[in-house]
Amino acid sequence: MTSTRRGRPPISNRVIRVGGAIALPAILRGRGIDADALITQVGLPVAVFDHPDNVIPFAKLGELTHLAAERTGLSDIGLRACMQTGLVMLGTVGYLVGNSATVGAGLASLQSYLHLHDEGAAPYFHREGSLAVLGYEVLEPDLVGAEQIVFGALAIAANLLREICGVGFALLEVNFAYRAPSDTSAFSAHFAAPVRFDADRNAVVFDAAILGRPIAGANALFHDFLTSQVREKERLGEGRVARDRIQRVMRTLLATACISQDEVARAFGMNRRTFARRLQENGTTFRELLDAVRFDAARGLLRGSVVSLEDVANRLGYADATAFARAFRRWSGASPAVWRRKNVALI
Structure with missing residues (x-):
């Protein structure tokens, strides 16, 4: 049997900014759950959710959302935690996307640099004929709570597209490579498009004609500055993540x-x-x-x-x-x- 784990960085070494899930503690408290106790139970400091730039191990976010779903009975809690999350909460990468010349250029930047915000997954963006696909792949298949992270990631993807595409944008379809939760009403409401579970990918699908649309309010000078910033971050981290980046x-x-x-x-x-x-x-x-x-x-x-x-x-x-x-x-x-x-x- 071939070894397929050789050289892979431990999942515990991959981190994610908490900005995307910053609303999770409030949801827990709203359901009568002691959020501080739950956060502490998974080995995280309570204060980590005080600022969106704080980082936590990707695996810990999965563990936390898994426990949160169990305690609250909300099998869609990953979605709920990210329904209000937009570009700003993605930090530098979000600003880079929002200041790109076109929607297509912004999504290309997201694919190239999201790992600076989220090391535990790989986003992808491509065309399928007249359709455009923006997807999200969790790198560790055995991760507890992976489905909750994906639910949240695609909720953010929908919000991001609405921000950069402007008035009149609509998704055509949403795919999840997970079984459907018992209640899918929040998915239908948030995505306002057909949602398909048990699919072969995690992705949102939309009209590819939108890719050439200019992003309103984009600042070319700010974009160039941000590009230099993210490239410098990549350069500084090259030795540590070389093999992980290849994968x-x-x-x-x-x-x-x-x-x-x-x-x-x-x-x-x-x-x-x-x-x-x-x-x-x-x-x-x-x-x-x-x-x-x-x-x-x-x-x-x-x-x-x-x-x-x-x-x-x-x-x-x-x-x-x-x-x-x-x-x-x-x-x-x-x-x-x-x-x-x-x-x-x-x-």
Whole structure:
């Protein structure tokens, strides 16, 4: 069985700014829950929610939202916590998006730099014919509370698009790779579009014609300044997150069906041969990293939803379900169907 965890940074090392979920303590108190006690129970300081720029381990946010859903009985609490969150709460990255020349340019910046706000997931943005897709992939498939984080992330994505697209914008569809909560009314109300659960991705879908729309009030000088700021942050963190960044880029390309060694190398400004040599110097190969990324994505889909094996195979770039099943058995030692029965996540 191939090892697919080699070289991966521990999930505990990935952090996220609390800005997106800043409303969570207030929701807990509104339901009669001692928010301070719950925050302390998961090992976080109570004061961490006092300012949106504070950071916490990504895994702790998942644990906290999972417990919050259990204690309140709100299986959609991740959505509720982020329904009022917009660009401002994304910090520098949010301001960068809002000051981009066009909607498409803003979403490209979001894809490139959201990891400075959220290290535990990979956003992606691409076109599918006349449609545009903005998605969000949690990097750790076994994360407790992952579905709550995704519910909140797509709530923020909808708000972000409404802000930068302006009057008249509407989503066409929303997809979740998780089972539907018992009550989906808040999803329908917030997204104002058809919401599909048990899908093969977590994404919002809208009209691609909007991508060329100028963002009202965007300041080109401020945008250039912010771009220099985020690039400097990336430069300072390059040594610490190099391998994690490669896997994040690969997860994004996998989601957009553009993954190949040439494409990944191009994303880092290298040719295929130079990129392969760099990976070898770090004790890994493209195939090993691709297996790890595919295995993570597969486990997330199998655990969280009842999406068909054919759709999972297609999502991961396999010719058919049989080819995917062979690869999955090599990674895990079990068929996808058997693994799903043993690891099904109940919401």
